[in-house]
Amino acid sequence: MSEPVLELSGISKRFGAVQALSDVSLRVHPGEVVALLGDNGAGKSTLVKVIAGVNPADTGTLLWEGRPVTVARPADAQQLGIATIYQDLALCDNLDIVANLFLGGERSTAGVLDEVGMERRARELLDSLSVSIPSLRVPVASLSGGQRQIIAIARSLLGEPKVVMLDEPTAALGVAQTAQVLDLIERLRDQGLGVILISHNMADVRAVADRAMVLRLGRNAGDFRVEDTSYEEIVAAITGAADNPVARRAGRVAVPGSEEA
Amino acid sequence: MAQQTPVAGEAAPAPDPRLIVTGSSPRGLVAAALRRLRGGELGALPVIVGLIVICAVFQSLNSNFLSPQNLSNLTLQVVSTGLMSCGVIMVLLLGEIDLSVGSVSGVSGAVLAVLAVNHGIPEVAAIALAVLTGTLIGVVHGTVFAKVGVPAFVVTLAGLIGWQGAQLYLLGSDGTINVPYDGAIAYLTQTYFVPAVGWGIAVAAVGLYAGLTLLGERRRTAAGLPAKSAAEVIARTVLLAVPVFGGVAVLNLWNGVPLAFLIFLGFVVVFDLVLRKTRYGRMVFAVGGSAEAARRAGINVDLIRISVFALASTLAAVGGVLAVSRGFAVSQSSGSGDVLMLAIAAAVIGGTSLFGGRGSAYSALLGGLVLGAITSGLYLLQMDSSVRYMITAAVLLIAVILDAVSRRSRRAHARG
Numbered sequence: 108m109s110e111p112v113l114e115l116s117g118i119s120k121r122f123g124a125v126q127a128l129s130d131v132s133l134r135v136h137p138g139e140v141v142a143l144l145g146d147n148g149a150g151k152s153t154l155v156k157v158i159a160g161v162n163p164a165d166t167g168t169l170l171w172e173g174r175p176v177t178v179a180r181p182a183d184a185q186q187l188g189i190a191t192i193y194q195d196l197a198l199c200d201n202l203d204i205v206a207n208l209f210l211g212g213e214r215s216t217a218g219v220l221d222e223v224g225m226e227r228r229a230r231e232l233l234d235s236l237s238v239s240i241p242s243l244r245v246p247v248a249s250l251s252g253g254q255r256q257i258i259a260i261a262r263s264l265l266g267e268p269k270v271v272m273l274d275e276p277t278a279a280l281g282v283a284q285t286a287q288v289l290d291l292i293e294r295l296r297d298q299g300l301g302v303i304l305i306s307h308n309m310a311d312v313r314a315v316a317d318r319a320m321v322l323r324l325g326r327n328a329g330d331f332r333v334e335d336t337s338y339e340e341i342v343a344a345i346t347g348a349a350d351n352p353v354a355r356r357a358g359r360v361a362v363p364g365s366e367e368a
Numbered sequence: 369m370a371q372q373t374p375v376a377g378e379a380a381p382a383p384d385p386r387l388i389v390t391g392s393s394p395r396g397l398v399a400a401a402l403r404r405l406r407g408g409e410l411g412a413l414p415v416i417v418g419l420i421v422i423c424a425v426f427q428s429l430n431s432n433f434l435s436p437q438n439l440s441n442l443t444l445q446v447v448s449t450g451l452m453s454c455g456v457i458m459v460l461l462l463g464e465i466d467l468s469v470g471s472v473s474g475v476s477g478a479v480l481a482v483l484a485v486n487h488g489i490p491e492v493a494a495i496a497l498a499v500l501t502g503t504l505i506g507v508v509h510g511t512v513f514a515k516v517g518v519p520a521f522v523v524t525l526a527g528l529i530g531w532q533g534a535q536l537y538l539l540g541s542d543g544t545i546n547v548p549y550d551g552a553i554a555y556l557t558q559t560y561f562v563p564a565v566g567w568g569i570a571v572a573a574v575g576l577y578a579g580l581t582l583l584g585e586r587r588r589t590a591a592g593l594p595a596k597s598a599a600e601v602i603a604r605t606v607l608l609a610v611p612v613f614g615g616v617a618v619l620n621l622w623n624g625v626p627l628a629f630l631i632f633l634g635f636v637v638v639f640d641l642v643l644r645k646t647r648y649g650r651m652v653f654a655v656g657g658s659a660e661a662a663r664r665a666g667i668n669v670d671l672i673r674i675s676v677f678a679l680a681s682t683l684a685a686v687g688g689v690l691a692v693s694r695g696f697a698v699s700q701s702s703g704s705g706d707v708l709m710l711a712i713a714a715a716v717i718g719g720t721s722l723f724g725g726r727g728s729a730y731s732a733l734l735g736g737l738v739l740g741a742i743t744s745g746l747y748l749l750q751m752d753s754s755v756r757y758m759i760t761a762a763v764l765l766i767a768v769i770l771d772a773v774s775r776r777s778r779r780a781h782a783r784g
């Protein structure tokens with residue numbers, strides 16, 4: 108297989124008394140969708156923020172296309188070509204949609220913002236995502252939760268990234284929008300991007316992910332090829348035991364246990 | 369990227385049916401304006417209405433109020449605090465406050481007078497050094513706030529006391545330094561333009577506004593984006609032209625347009641353009657809206673914060689220089705008393721939100737004129753400071769209440 112575009116090893120991160128990540132490793136190849144799985148509080152969002160430079164790691168190394176790099180600030184990650192959609196959305200409520208889409212990467216000529224160019228590009232981008240939003244010049248505070256999520260996703264695509272990280276991108280979305288985001292993830296993969304997807308929805312993960320990387324209590328707890336792995340195996344890795352609440356419930360209610368993790 | 373891979377075969381969606389489209393007829397424009405008002409987007413309307421009411425009341429009490437001489441005086445009187453307000457607005461947009469602008473204006477005035485009078489440095493150089501003093505002070509405030517993490521309120525409160533102390537120290541035992549009546553310093557507020565120049569500036573300003581707006585809207589239309597109709601552009605141009613030409617006509621009846629007022633207007637216009645049209649301005653709004661979102665977008669939040677505090681203190685220093693120019697002197701009381709209060713009040717009365725992320729540079733002009741009109745009117749009526757303080761406080765309270773209520777109303781209309 109090709110060289111990983113992004114490879115982490117020995118990542119540790121501590122918040123006060125909480126060791127959120129210990130010695131975590133992760134790699135993503137171009138054209139691969141890696142699902143990052145784990146229970147609530149397992150450290151998934153923390154790992155994403157480490158990679159994105161929002162909360163840099165205490166220790167550990169990061170290889171980008173084989174070269175060691177340091178990501179100390181969000182701008183470092185953006186320059187490498189890492190785009191991030193955060194779980195706690197990172198939009199400025201007082202700015203309009205266009206301003207939010209281009210935040211930190213505004214187009215300007217001779218120091219003056221190119222509002223026309225940005226609005227047209229924003230319109231094209233949102234149209235290509237089939238998003239219907241009445242006006243691009245309303246503050247994002249007036250949008251619904253799902254619309255805000257789509258804006259955040261759209262924003263990450265503007266910078267021509269090589270790796271896209273999505274932290275629970277479909278949690279707030281309707282059926283059609285969820286399908287669109289999954290389509291989008293497949294398109295990104297087909298274009299040769301590396302995708303890191305965090306989701307609690309096993310159906311979504313099975314639909315698009317090539318590999319599943321499980322975190323448990325801030326440590327690596329398994330790395331599976333999704334095709335060859337059963338649902339039960341992944342759940343066991345997430346919960347840390349073959350005897351877990353999901354298995355017990357499946358035995359009790361005899362529901363075909365394949366929907367939610 | 370998504371551009372290269374559009375969702376197969378899907379045409380661009382039709383305009384969203386929920387979007388209320390307003391026609392370009394006069395009735396449509398009025399309806400749109402009313403809807404914005406109800407949604408809590410008051411803009412400059414309350415302050416303009418307030419200004420008209422205040423002028424009408426004082427004019428009915430004393431017919432000298434709207435005389436060219438009094439209005440000319442008024443324009444000079446608002447310049448110094450107005451410039452400070454301009455800086456305060458930048459800080460308010462960040463969602464912070466700067467309590468030191470009065471003291472910074474005072475200490476800068478003292479630096480100016482000490483250098484020019486006591487040390488005989490050329491006045492122009494002394495002015496530059498006084499303004500630079502303000503900039504450095506602002507960098508210190510901003511750095512302590514952004515890098516050390518001390519709340520801006522506390523940093524600038526320390527500045528309020530500390531820089532006033534520095535001012536007293538610089539002025540020494542005399543306490544007052546007079547500046548010459550015929551130098552560059554005095555020139556700033558003693559210069560008036562002959563009528564033709566005033567008219568020329570007015571025509572150029574309105575013409576530029578109309579031309580650039582039309583050009584911008586044409587570019588939007590050409591790009592297939594929603595644009596303002598020609599009727600709306602004309603209506604806006606007329607709304608701008610009336611006060612501009614009216615103001616020049618009145619000022620020309622007295623000495624002409626004062627240089628100092630033009631300096632103030634120049635700062636307001638430049639700051640407005642910087643805030644609305646440049647990347648820097650966009651970053652200031654972004655940090656004021658959500659500092660964490662701005663940081664994740666790769667914006668250097670610390671740098672923006674430091675630069676804004678530097679700008680605020682720089683403008684306070686410019687205001688201090690103009691105050692010295694107007695009074696021909698700097699004293700121990702320069703920049704103290706109600707100066708700070710007026711500078712912050714003008715910004716808020718002008719419509720800049722105390723909650724950060726919303727406002728415009730024009731607040732300094734409109735709010736400054738409201739407070740200046742009150743001061744001037746009460747002076748004509750021979751009321752003393754006690755009444756002025758109480759009325760100013762009431763106006764400020766009304767403005768803050770409007771700010772809070774319109775914020776709530778924006779919430780109700782989902783406009784954070």
Ligand SMILES: Nc1ncnc2c1ncn2[C@@H]1O[C@H](COP(=O)(O)OP(=O)(O)OP(=O)(O)O)[C@@H](O)[C@H]1O
Nearest residue numbers: 122125127145146147148149150151152153154194
């Ligand atoms: N800024 C922070 N300060 C202190 N502790 C933090 C911080 N961020 C995360 N943590 C802690 O780190 C641990 C991992 O949190 P994280 O947000 O990464 O979980 P997660 O896997 O994303 O969970 P979820 O599925 O609920 O989103 C938690 O125990 C959390 O309390």
Ligand SMILES: [Mg+2]
Nearest residue numbers: 151152153194
């Ligand atoms: Mg999370």
